[in-house]
Amino acid sequence: MTDPHFFGYGSLVNLTTHDYAPARPAILHGWRRVWRTTDRRRAAFLTAVPAPGHAVEGMIAPVPGADWQALDTREAGYDRLPAPRVDHGLRADTTIAVYAIPAHHALPGPARPVLLSYLDVVVQGYARQFGAEGVARFFATTDGWGAVADDRAAPLYPRARRLDPAETALVDTHLAALGVPCVAPEDAGLADGLRRPAP
Template identity: 55%
Template sequence: MTPWFFGYGSLVNRATHNYPQAQHATLKGWRRVWVRTALRDVVFLSARPAEGHSIKGLIASVPGADWAALDLRETGYDRVDATHAVQHQAGASDIAVYQVPTDTQREGGDHHILLSYLDVVVQGFHREFGEAGAEHFFATTDGWNTSVYDDRAAPLYPRAQQLTKAERALTDRLLAQVQ
């Protein structure tokens, strides 16, 4: 049986990966959140259980059940079973989601959101779900009181993408609404 993963951040942007059979899905009973850890000075985008909530994203298959590359990409996260929480049309029966372990999270610190990372996430949601999808990302994510570091001129995020002027403006407009 081929396993699948649910992506709710940069994995929604197909330009950042080549996992096959990616398709829309919804993770029920979860919410996105920006979290701090001791691992780095930027925040991680994570997901946490939250009854009554749901988040949109993509599921994609992991060919040959070879998780190594994806686990490496998602360093700092635990892979947890989310099979019964994901609504989809793929027929997948083994679905994982990546979550920053609560015991590695911490409060405070001078952590920030990389704008180049946020741009990639918003670009992915916009391309997959339209403007309403980008708005959904912001509305279903907690932790917007975190500062944003503008690294667009020299992106620090390793999978940074080129954005159009309209895509940058969309990120800027939606970010201004939550900060």
């Protein structure tokens, strides 16, 4: 029996952030990638939402023995959902899951921005797997750009990676083209971490 696989469309595309292998390119049909916020975190994060006629480029990799515990822990804040329409080149009976945040979410903005250190990890993954053209497709097929918190000097994202100059330039050039405003992490209330305090 074939191990189940996950479909990654954000940080999971960056293969330096996990040990699931072998990973391969795939396309998830009927979904679109968006930035969203929830009451679980102070910063925005990527999710996928059902969107007929759209598709998301990403990577799939096996979950040996269907042991989802470590991946579910990594993707805390997301729900693991079936992803029935994936072009993957594997056996037709391969089960594939996608992580998406619950339905109650909102657009990011200056008070709940995208972490630049998180975006850097995602773009590095797309650059290394799909090249500069893949990065361009990532930006073109991602909605919900609100504001970005520039935390590169002191990354808040737990899986932050160092980018090479070309990768950094890709991120900065695309953000500038989109006109995404940049805020300081402390101005967004992120100085003391990402999770919201308990009520």
